Amino acid sequence: MGVNDYGKTRRSFYSEGKICGPVAPWHPEVVTAFDGLRSFNTGSTEAFKTALMKLLKAPGAQRKGRKNPKASGHRPPLRQLMKQRIAAPEENLFGLGKIELEELAVECGQPKFRGRQLFRNLYARRVRDLDACTEIPANFRQELAARFRVEWPDIRARVESQDGAVRYLFALDDGENIETVYMPIENRVTLCLSSQVGCAVGCRFCFTALLGVKRNLTAGEVVGQVTAVLDAQQVPKETPVNLVFMGMGEPMLNLDAVMKAVGILSDSNGLALALRRMTVSTAGVIPQIRKFAEIPARPKLAISLNASSHEQRTALMPLNRKYPLSELMQVCREFPLGPREYLTFEYVLLDGINDSDDDARRVAALVKDIKCKLNLIPFNSGSELPYKPSPLGRVLAFQDILRSHQVPAYIRISRGQDVMAACGQLRLGTMSRTATPVDASL
Numbered sequence: 001m002g003v004n005d006y007g008k009t010r011r012s013f014y015s016e017g018k019i020c021g022p023v024a025p026w027h028p029e030v031v032t033a034f035d036g037l038r039s040f041n042t043g044s045t046e047a048f049k050t051a052l053m054k055l056l057k058a059p060g061a062q063r064k065g066r067k068n069p070k071a072s073g074h075r076p077p078l079r080q081l082m083k084q085r086i087a088a089p090e091e092n093l094f095g096l097g098k099i100e101l102e103e104l105a106v107e108c109g110q111p112k113f114r115g116r117q118l119f120r121n122l123y124a125r126r127v128r129d130l131d132a133c134t135e136i137p138a139n140f141r142q143e144l145a146a147r148f149r150v151e152w153p154d155i156r157a158r159v160e161s162q163d164g165a166v167r168y169l170f171a172l173d174d175g176e177n178i179e180t181v182y183m184p185i186e187n188r189v190t191l192c193l194s195s196q197v198g199c200a201v202g203c204r205f206c207f208t209a210l211l212g213v214k215r216n217l218t219a220g221e222v223v224g225q226v227t228a229v230l231d232a233q234q235v236p237k238e239t240p241v242n243l244v245f246m247g248m249g250e251p252m253l254n255l256d257a258v259m260k261a262v263g264i265l266s267d268s269n270g271l272a273l274a275l276r277r278m279t280v281s282t283a284g285v286i287p288q289i290r291k292f293a294e295i296p297a298r299p300k301l302a303i304s305l306n307a308s309s310h311e312q313r314t315a316l317m318p319l320n321r322k323y324p325l326s327e328l329m330q331v332c333r334e335f336p337l338g339p340r341e342y343l344t345f346e347y348v349l350l351d352g353i354n355d356s357d358d359d360a361r362r363v364a365a366l367v368k369d370i371k372c373k374l375n376l377i378p379f380n381s382g383s384e385l386p387y388k389p390s391p392l393g394r395v396l397a398f399q400d401i402l403r404s405h406q407v408p409a410y411i412r413i414s415r416g417q418d419v420m421a422a423c424g425q426l427r428l429g430t431m432s433r434t435a436t437p438v439d440a441s442l
């Protein structure tokens with residue numbers, strides 16, 4: 001544990017009431033002890049507590065027969081004292097990009113390359129204790145430690161499905177929660193990432209929509225989902241990792257932070273994950289798709305289609321009123337694809353709603369001149385939503401019609417259904433998430 005865990009530990013330690021022990025917490029010896037512990041560098045919270053108790057019990061720490069400071073009227077407010085002396089820095093270094101870290105290094109009177117070293121330590125080495133960044137001079141480390149902390153989102157809960165998918169609930173700094181799903185598939189893994197706390201888009205078949213939107217995630221909170229899950233699952237560094245932005249939120253409505261995170265995740269001195277293994281999924285925010293199309297190095301694009309006509313799509317996805325299906329399909333036709341790139345359309349099949357033969361024929365007509373594939377996802381039912389999954393026979397018939405029109409169509413059975421981690425099932429409280437389908441094979 002280093003300086004960055006210090007604030008948290010101090011808070012829990014204090015709340016347990018142990019800090020008072022035999023010594024008044026405002027006593028100068030105690031304050032000195034805390035000051036000394038600012039640079040404490042050991043492996044665990046327990047070790048921290050033990051060391052602190054030792055200091056508090058040390059000769060000189062206790063003052064027999066001391067006056068009751070309360071009575072003497074000299075007691076400084078404890079909260080204020082603790083805040084001044086030992087508060088953890090507010091700003092998180094994790095999430096800053098390479099250029100920002102270079103600028104920070106220069107601001108601290110260091111050469112620019114120190115910023116690049118810091119970037120490598122934070123993301124390639126996944127260092128969370130600045131003291132472990134040994135290639136960085138001690139004075140720079142100390143200055144950073146005084147101003148910044150290095151923290152990933154906290155894993156609050158983890159539920160494992162029988163099929164190997166694992167659903168993670170994270171707590172963010174401000175107390176908000178998000179979810180991430182880990183899916184191991186043969187020799188690779190797929191992570192389904194959240195981009196917002198909740199979602200404002202309001203797709204009718206999505207549990208996340210029930211939450212509304214609270215806020216956008218920062219780039220650090222996006223990258224932190226990846227580092228935290230890869231570490232928790234002990235994924236070897238050489239394992240291919242697919243990232244799909246199909247968790248909570250509409251990534252196109254937080255595009256700047258998502259692309260900043262993508263930069264860190266794909267940088268060869270960052271997490272060095274392959275850009276071609278990343279997919280951003282959208283419900284169809286047209287201006288943002290256009291903006292995304294202009295980014296030279298970007299992930300692949302997936303469109304959550306889910307309907308075969310304007311009216312049907314408006315009923316399922318209210319966003320369609322603002323960004324109509326015809327315009328969305330035009331943007332898809334114009335989307336610049338690389339030689340080996342294709343668009344992915346996702347289609348959640350809802351029994352009796354959008355799964356008829358006519359629907360399949362209309363979908364085939366919609367995508368006929370687009371280099372794409374279509375993922376068919378049987379709806380993952382939940383008691384609070386008025387939909388049922390299409391029967392398997394209907395799903396197969398739908399697929400046959402698409403294939404007969406030369407549309408590559410695949411059936412995707414969502415993983416993690418037994419722990420509500422499947423597409424459309426995430427929702428905080430039970431542990432939550434988006435209805436946007438996850439193509440684990442990407």
Ligand code: SF4
Pocket residue numbers: 199200201202203206207208209247248249250282283304433434435436
């Ligand atoms: S499906 Fe995706 S875009 Fe639609 S409400 Fe759910 S999280 Fe938002």
